[in-house]
Amino acid sequence: MKPNPALSDGPVRQVSVLGRLVPAFAYGVAAPACVVSAVLLFGLLRALNVAETASVAAVAGGMAEAALPTAQALNFACAVGLIAILVAIIRLFTTNTTASPSVLFLLIAGLIGLLPLALLWQAESIFIAALAQARLPGSGGLSHSAATIQTWLILTMVFGVVAAAILLIGSLIPLPGIMRARRRDASLLVLLLMEAALIGMAVIFNARLARLQEVRSTGLFQVSVKLP
Secondary structure, X not given: OOOOOEOOOOOOOOEOHHHHHHHHHHXXXXXXXXXXXXXXXXXXHXXXXXXXXXXXXXXXXXXXXXXXXXXXXXXXXXXXXXXHHXXXXXXXXXXXXXXXXXXXXXXXXXXXXXXXXXXXXXXXXXXXXXXXXXXXXXXXXXXXXXXXXXXHHHHHXXXXXXXXXXXXXXXXXXXXXXXXXXXXXXHHXXXXXXXXXXXXXHHHHHHHHHHHHHHHHHOOOEEEOOOO
């Protein structure tokens, strides 16, 4: 059977719910995990404020526990993304009563889903940089970066909730004609590109998690972590 990349003219068709739901779920499943990670990092900051000093191993261990939900969610998202690609391939070679989601829909969904990840990554990066600086005498510990870290964590939580809600609603409600694919093979190409992005995010988040776990096992020196 030959693929039918171009949609023929005919009655206006609704965009497939399944064709939207699977990729949107792949892009959005990490958003709630980002919220969980941000909440755990907030708890770590509060614990450090009470303790005033802590070993790098203890701080890295807390950060590793906070990073774990997002890393696991990204691994799952990659698997769901492969299912989305499989669904798109099946639809490419079959006749369907509904239209595939457009390139625009997939790009918007992907960018919305990646936003909480980018915000969380920035918060973690500042946290790690501040932790490294805390080793230096007279650095003031994490106090100089605490407010910035908290701001990025708040942004992560807000946009994590918003992203999950938008992707869920966008997967279920009727969409305008601009969101209907004109060529199914173009949608498949975007799914492949977004899957590559998901895999890349999973790799870097898991690499950071592994590094934090390593530091938890080897970090011995004390740092000042007193917050304002």
